[in-house]
Structure formats: C-alpha cells, structure tokens
Amino acid sequence: MSKRDYYEVLEISKSATADEIKKAYRKMALKYHPDKNPGDKEAEDKFKEAAEAYEILSDDQKRARYDQFGHSGVGGNGGFGGFGGGMNMEDIFSQFGDIFGGHFGGGFGGFGGGGHQQVKGSNLRIRIKLNLEEMVNGTQKTIKVKKMKTAEGATSKTCPTCNGSGAQIKVMNTMFGQMQTQTTCGTCQGIGKVADKIPAGANAQGLIKDEEEITINIPAGARDGIQLNVRGKGNDAPFGGIPGDLLVIIEEEIDKTIKREGDNLHQELYVSFAEAALGTKKEVPTVGGKVKITVDPGTQSGKILRLAGKGLPSIDSYGKGDMFIHINVWTPQKLTKEQKEFFEKQMSSGEMIAEPSGKEKTFFDKVKDLFN
Numbered sequence: 392m393s394k395r396d397y398y399e400v401l402e403i404s405k406s407a408t409a410d411e412i413k414k415a416y417r418k419m420a421l422k423y424h425p426d427k428n429p430g431d432k433e434a435e436d437k438f439k440e441a442a443e444a445y446e447i448l449s450d451d452q453k454r455a456r457y458d459q460f461g462h463s464g465v466g467g468n469g470g471f472g473g474f475g476g477g478m479n480m481e482d483i484f485s486q487f488g489d490i491f492g493g494h495f496g497g498g499f500g501g502f503g504g505g506g507h508q509q510v511k512g513s514n515l516r517i518r519i520k521l522n523l524e525e526m527v528n529g530t531q532k533t534i535k536v537k538k539m540k541t542a543e544g545a546t547s548k549t550c551p552t553c554n555g556s557g558a559q560i561k562v563m564n565t566m567f568g569q570m571q572t573q574t575t576c577g578t579c580q581g582i583g584k585v586a587d588k589i590p591a592g593a594n595a596q597g598l599i600k601d602e603e604e605i606t607i608n609i610p611a612g613a614r615d616g617i618q619l620n621v622r623g624k625g626n627d628a629p630f631g632g633i634p635g636d637l638l639v640i641i642e643e644e645i646d647k648t649i650k651r652e653g654d655n656l657h658q659e660l661y662v663s664f665a666e667a668a669l670g671t672k673k674e675v676p677t678v679g680g681k682v683k684i685t686v687d688p689g690t691q692s693g694k695i696l697r698l699a700g701k702g703l704p705s706i707d708s709y710g711k712g713d714m715f716i717h718i719n720v721w722t723p724q725k726l727t728k729e730q731k732e733f734f735e736k737q738m739s740s741g742e743m744i745a746e747p748s749g750k751e752k753t754f755f756d757k758v759k760d761l762f763n
C-alpha cells in the first residue's frame with residue numbers, strides 16, 4: 392500500500408504555515424479521534440495517519456527532507472524518521488498534551504490525567520514452597536503476612552483543595568484561545584480525601600505496619616512458577632479504598648527421591664543382590680500414596696518399571712503422566728566370612744557368571760522404550 396502525501400492527509404497546501412499545519416491536524420484529530428469513532432478501524436487509521444503527517448510537517452528539518460525526498464527522506468515506507476515502525480496510540484496521545492493542553496486528553500477519556508481516582512492498596516508478593524504431593528493434590532497453607540493496615544482510630548476528611556473531586560482545574564491561554572486544563576490534585580494525589588486524625592505510629596495516610604494470618608487455598612495441579620492471586624489480601628488502601636491483592640508465587644520443593652520430567656516422575660529403587668536374584672515385592676512412594684511393585688526373579692540392574700498414570704496430571708489434557716522406577720542392584724561392599732566363602736565357591740565352580748543372551752535391552756533401547 393502506498394503512503395498518502397502528508398499535505399494531502401492534512402488537507403493543506405505545500406506552502407502551509409506552521410500555524411495552518413497545527414490547525415489542520417487539530418481538525419483531523421478531533422474528527423477521527425477513537426473516542427468519537429469507537430470500533431471504527433478506518434477512523435483509527437486516519438487518526439494515526441494524521442498524527443504521522445503532523446509529526447513530520449511540524450518539524451522544520453523533517454519537513455524540508457520530506458519536501459525534497461518524499462517519504463523515503465523521513466524513514467521510508469515502513470516507518471518514519473525517529474519512530475522506527477510507526478506511532479502507537481500512546482505516542483499520539485502524549486503528543487496531545489503539548490498541542491492541545493490537558494483539556495483535550497482529559498475531556499476525551501482521561502488521557503490527560505486528573506479526575507477522581509479509585510484508590511487501591513498496593514499488592515503484596517510472597518513465595519510458597521510446595522512438595523510434589525501438595526502440588527498434585529492441592530493444599531491449604533496458613534501463613535503470617537506483613538502488610539500495611541488502616542490504623543485503629545484513623546479518620547479522613549474531604550480534601551479541602553479539590554473538595555473531593557481529586558482534580559484541579561486551571562485556565563490556560565493556548566494558541567486556540569483560553570482552555571481549561573484538568574490536573575490531578577496536588578494535595579490528595581487524586582484520592583479526594585486527606586487524613587484527619589492519624590494515630591501514633593501510622594503514616595500520613597493513616598496506615599500502620601501490621602501482620603495478618605492468611606489462609607491460602609492452593610488448587611490441585613499447581614506448577615512451579617505459577618502465581619495465585621488472593622484478592623483483597625494485599626496492603627490496605629488509604630481512607631477506606633480497596634485493599635491490594637496478595638500474589639502468591641508457587642515454588643517446587645526439590646524432592647531428593649522423586650525427580651520430575653514434564654508430567655512423568657522418576658525414582659531410583661535399590662534392591663539387594665539376593666532380591667534381584669530371587670525376586671521380591673517392594674513399596675514405592677508415589678504422589679497418590681505408596682504402591683506395591685513386584686521385582687521379578689533375575690531382574691537386571693538398570694531395568695525400568697513403568698507405573699502408568701502415577702505421574703502428574705497433565706496441564707493441557709485430561710491425561711496423567713507415569714512413574715518410572717529405575718532398578719539398581721546393590722552390590723555388597725562388605726562380606727562376612729561365610730558370604731565370602733559362598734561367592735568364592737560360586738566363582739570357582741563357574742556357575743555364577745554373567746551370560747547375557749543378547750536379548751537384554753541396552754540403555755539406549757530402554758530410553759527408546761520410554762517414548763513408545
């Protein structure tokens with residue numbers, strides 16, 4: 392799409408004066424302002440196009456380059472000089488303060504600041520460590536949180552400067568004549584109220600450092616790094632506003648025995664030489680409680696048993712991961728005299744030897760199996 396000529400956009404002649412450019416831009420900005428054309432994409436584009444044209448033509452140097460080289464002289468078709476990629480709405484509105492004064496912004500939806508603000512307390516952030524079981528099954532934690540609370544006996548009154556409106560109106564002389572500018576009240580910072588009685592120990596907003604026991608419900612299926620939002624449990628707002636939120640960040644406690652890999656869990660199981668040879672039953676911990684598993688006679692070290700569905704519930708499907716038990720055969724390190732004699736006899740008789748049949752699965756086969 393080719394860019395329209397900037398003079399054409401603002402509907403002015405090539406010899407327009409700086410004053411004429413400003414007036415033309417103001418007309419366009421008012422006509423295509425998004426608040427006047429809600430949801431109208433074409434108006435929004437025209438609004439942005441006018442802002443861009445004004446940005447170039449209001450700057451003597453940029454205008455001279457544009458007159459000589461066209462769009463390519465001020466940044467080409469992709470963007471334009473100094474903005475690398477076009478203006479966003481915020482850039483445009485921030486420009487208004489200079490051109491139209493605060494009234495324009497304020498009058499069109501609050502871009503210029505001012506007006507009564509809903510007071511909200513600040514948010515608090517804490518971290519909670521959970522073990523795998525708590526993360527999988529959900530849990531409830533009660534913790535003490537340090538926070539700002541409204542001090543007992545603190546009272547407030549209507550701000551005498553702004554009479555509670557939170558805004559101050561100033562009359563300014565601008566190039567378009569006299570205009571009203573609305574700014575945030577400097578006395579109450581827009582709250583509309585100021586402290587009346589401040590109890591000892593409280594700050595200027597009647598807040599005091601305190602501690603509160605808060606019970607946090609952690610839903611099942613939490614993951615490391617997720618954030619829970621406990622509404623209204625952050626710092627109190629001054630003068631009866633809405634308290635902030637308590638943001639709880641979940642941290643996974645490192646489990647020494649169970650390792651997590653996505654939705655799957657892994658753990659090592661050590662069995663004795665005799666258990667591996669004769670077979671045995673063992674109990675292993677899982678997030679759903681202990682599970683009994685069977686170690687077959689003749690089990691080799693490195694065998695992996697899969698407990699289907701004993702992993703973590705999947706976040707993006709209804710499925711569950713699996714638990715993998717990695718079997719390690721423990722070679723005895725201290726032998727009694729009798730044991731030593733027994734093994735020596737076995738060795739010399741040639742009966743207890745390693746004799747792989749070739750059908751044993753290698754480490755790489757096992758890894759491959761896990762993904763099938």
Ligand SMILES: [Zn+2]
Nearest residue numbers: 550553576579
């Ligand atoms: Zn005020």
